[in-house]
Amino acid sequence: MSKVKTAVKIGALTMKNPVTTASGTFGSGLEMREYVDLRKLGAITVKGTTLEPRSGNLLPRCTETPSGTLNSIGLENPGVDVFVADILPQVAAYETPIIVNIAGSEITEYGRLAEILEKEAAVSALEANVSCPNVKSGGMALGTDPDLVYQVTKLVKEHSSKPVIVKLSPNVTDIVSIAKAAAEGGADGLNLINSVLGLAIDMEKKRPALGNIVGGLSGPAIKPIALRMVYQTAQAVEIPIIGLGGIVSWQDAVEFLMAGATAVGIGTGNFLDPATTMKVVDGIEQYLIDNGYDDVQDIIGIAWKNQRDGKDG
Numbered sequence: 001m002s003k004v005k006t007a008v009k010i011g012a013l014t015m016k017n018p019v020t021t022a023s024g025t026f027g028s029g030l031e032m033r034e035y036v037d038l039r040k041l042g043a044i045t046v047k048g049t050t051l052e053p054r055s056g057n058l059l060p061r062c063t064e065t066p067s068g069t070l071n072s073i074g075l076e077n078p079g080v081d082v083f084v085a086d087i088l089p090q091v092a093a094y095e096t097p098i099i100v101n102i103a104g105s106e107i108t109e110y111g112r113l114a115e116i117l118e119k120e121a122a123v124s125a126l127e128a129n130v131s132c133p134n135v136k137s138g139g140m141a142l143g144t145d146p147d148l149v150y151q152v153t154k155l156v157k158e159h160s161s162k163p164v165i166v167k168l169s170p171n172v173t174d175i176v177s178i179a180k181a182a183a184e185g186g187a188d189g190l191n192l193i194n195s196v197l198g199l200a201i202d203m204e205k206k207r208p209a210l211g212n213i214v215g216g217l218s219g220p221a222i223k224p225i226a227l228r229m230v231y232q233t234a235q236a237v238e239i240p241i242i243g244l245g246g247i248v249s250w251q252d253a254v255e256f257l258m259a260g261a262t263a264v265g266i267g268t269g270n271f272l273d274p275a276t277t278m279k280v281v282d283g284i285e286q287y288l289i290d291n292g293y294d295d296v297q298d299i300i301g302i303a304w305k306n307q308r309d310g311k312d313g
């Protein structure tokens with residue numbers, strides 16, 4: 001039992017603490033169970049699920065950069081039917097809320113996925129990924145157009161009674177207009193940010209390092225971009241934000257909460273240290289205790305509120 005109040009809400013989803021995983025960096029959770037107490041997480045956000053199985057992009061799909069990873073996985077996954085039949089029941093056994101990340105090539109596929117997952121009591125919330133930088137259709141092409149973001153969100157909401165989170169792309173000039181479109185479409189929450197479009201060159205081969213040519217940059221390098229987007233968006237919409245992008249420590253997570261995120265996601269941080277999520281859960285709680293807060297709500301958005309009111313500390 002936590003000594004301070006750490007619970008947060010994303011629509012009707014209650015998380016006992018603000019920490020979840022970034023889709024695609026934690027498998028279904030089962031792959032991490034040896035390293036992580038899955039019951040201790042606020043929620044598990046699983047790898048992106050599509051209607052049909054996908055084998056992903058050409059190899060190589062990952063390359064290191066000085067302060068992060070460039071990946072072009074291409075939403076490799078076994079498809080929603082296998083997920084529901086084989087994977088979901090095993091993850092559900094841990095009794096931690098499960099957020100299912102969904103993606104489609106066509107807008108209609110998001111509706112169909114929502115319909116299929118609606119029947120699954122073990123699914124606590126849906127996260128519509130309209131921001132994958134590594135797929136030929138759907139993905140980022142949707143997430144950079146406010147009208148399409150509105151349409152996808154509305155469609156998923158029409159087919160689901162579960163909380164709907166929309167995961168946005170940082171590869172836009174005006175994140176607030178996209179966030180507002182998702183909110184108008186009925187989103188219960190936002191996830192900010194997906195990876196940042198990038199490129200790496202293989203000097204030996206004298207060509208792009210990734211099979212897909214371009215990839216998504218994640219890890220500490222993108223933290224300032226993510227923080228900026230959370231800070232701007234939190235002031236512009238009423239719905240809660242799951243902030244992520246480069247969080248590798250509890251201090252990073254506290255900064256995201258202060259910027260206006262209601263919850264945080266850990267992605268590339270899991271690759272650096274598989275126990276990162278656990279350290280972040282404990283670190284946030286300890287920070288609240290050490291600083292005399294009795295509820296995590298007290299620090300959510302404190303940075304932009306202090307800035308607005310001309311206050312420090």
Ligand SMILES: Cc1cc2nc3c(=O)[nH]c(=O)nc-3n(C[C@H](O)[C@H](O)[C@H](O)COP(=O)(O)O)c2cc1C
Pocket residue numbers: 022023024025047048049069071073075101129132167193194195217218219220222244245246247265266267268269
């Ligand atoms: C290997 C890898 C796979 C990913 N797969 C997905 C995915 O399936 N769906 C999705 O919405 N985001 C996916 N992402 C993006 C992450 O969820 C996250 O938004 C991004 O990596 C930024 O967070 P980070 O800097 O903490 O990693 C993936 C990222 C990585 C590195």
